[in-house]
Amino acid sequence: MSKRSTAQQVADVAGVSKWTVIRAFTPGASITNKSKAKVMEAAASLNYSPNLLARSLATNKTQQVAVLVDDFSNPQKLPFLETLTDQFQAEGIAVLLININRHFDHVDALLHADQRQVDAVILFGTAFRDETLPELRDGRALPPVFVLARDSQLADVPAIVCDAEHAIRVIVDHLHERGYRKPGFMTGAQVLSTALKRRQFYEEFWSRKGIATKAVISADRYSYQAGSDAFAEYFEATPASDRVDVLMCENDILAIGAMDEARGRRGLRVPEDLAFVGFDNFDLGGTEAFSLTTYEQPREHMVRTLIDMVMGRREIATMSLPGRLVVRRST
């Protein structure tokens, strides 16, 4: 069982010093083509490649970032992870996926990432209590922290989010144009600022058109079941004449849950009796069975912006990026 070969071994074979070997593997280092060729040949014969671990220890850069996720129930996470890994890898940076759950909370995760010397921490869609971070930072040199796809309350923690104002404005305009006049909103979490913002914009843009939001329905989580249950409860509690004619749900999963309940178990026609709008444009919203009107987050753009900040190519600041409305048959 052969071990990995080291720069020294390559140096011995090539007949140079190990520092010359290092130079051959350092882009832009001053080295003659001849030396470099010798080194590369020796390196190839030994299957040498630099030990990134040792390099990290010496440079104090791991070329590794931690992505923290605390909710795997939204399928939308998957394309985001694809984009994140793809674009980070293009920069030579590896992604450490850290699962925040009941065994491993936000603080554990952050400290663990710190112990692994990651170059940056991405809070991806996680619910982070705002006080936690300043407390942790006290007396510690934590890696830079970024928030992706969720708001940040902390002035010094940048968030890269979908532009909620734009999103809700185009949604409300679309609904109004289609003739809906009894709007409702379904939220998945009352405490989350991102959620709160969407709801506030929704009510505001409708009221600018002289229309009051008729109902705000609260699901307790962002799940199919929660959306379904919340709608059922609303349906039972509200006489037909009082019901909304369009329901905007805070994400696609909630919308699917609510729509299934409305259509499958309550016999409503979509969109004639009740229209639905979601948020995220996850894959299955586009199926014949749901055909859900929704708003698509500018995933590529968000991730590129994030990475530009992480790489120091762009000023670190909170950014709100516009996505696009996807109109289907549910409205």
Next chain:
Amino acid sequence: MSKRSTAQQVADVAGVSKWTVIRAFTPGASITNKSKAKVMEAAASLNYSPNLLARSLATNKTQQVAVLVDDFSNPQKLPFLETLTDQFQAEGIAVLLININRHFDHVDALLHADQRQVDAVILFGTAFRDETLPELRDGRALPPVFVLARDSQLADVPAIVCDAEHAIRVIVDHLHERGYRKPGFMTGAQVLSTALKRRQFYEEFWSRKGIATKAVISADRYSYQAGSDAFAEYFEATPASDRVDVLMCENDILAIGAMDEARGRRGLRVPEDLAFVGFDNFDLGGTEAFSLTTYEQPREHMVRTLIDMVMGRREIATMSLPGRLVVRRST
């Protein structure tokens, strides 16, 4: 900007040598309670925690594994990633998520993981071409490689898979019992051995009941669209009297696509005119709108088995684990 403190600094504060500090952080090391208390107090005041990078360099273990994924289109990947990260983290092991795509192929990914000195490589839902791995291994000390949720062709590369024989047997039994007699099968890839196996078992178990599989439909990928297109083509090309009465699709995504096409655009009733079975039990198969009968892979069990092998607690060998049939209204 304070840097991370080191064992030496803690030692200075505690008035001991740095090796004593190390011992305080090494479970089971011989150290007096008094020393340990002193060290811990000093460590707490300095917010010290061991630098895992330096530890890795010294121990030649990174406590890090690479998980390679080459297809993020199947939502089923997400719960698997959740389980993987959860269970690995419980062992103190971090997961490096590596995206295999057109910019970064299997070989790149494996060599990169090797450069990062990971303790193991998990090929999740993807596999090497037969020749590749032995070639790479020649003259190199690669980390142990495991295949998860796909077959392995290589004798020395263990695969942890769902038991296809059990799965197909219970599916066929169920379909037969329900009275279906004109079975069809939709496959997403003709070359994949996992796919081939499922199809062969399907035909075999039906034929044991004296029934021939009426049609094998080929989609070219595992996507909603591919399932939909493949079914449309089949539907056009086959007279009504010749059509199957139940279609088992190789995964849920294909099934959803095919079902949507059959029901939404071709006016078939499910399951009266045509029944559907999927594979994976992904979230949305359980919705009212689809209510898809499917087979659930034993995710937790598979991952636990994998991790036991990685941790050296179990003999390294290919394992086939039974899942369970989930009956819904599509059959």
Next chain:
DNA sequence: TTGTATGCGTTATCAC
């Protein structure tokens, strides 16, 4: 352009 000394923070091993 190339070689040398030194440091990164930890662990393994041995002497006390």
Next chain:
DNA sequence: GTGATAACGCATACAA
């Protein structure tokens, strides 16, 4: 039980 020496593999700074 504790301290000391060496080593992990590479990079930085400096001297030649």
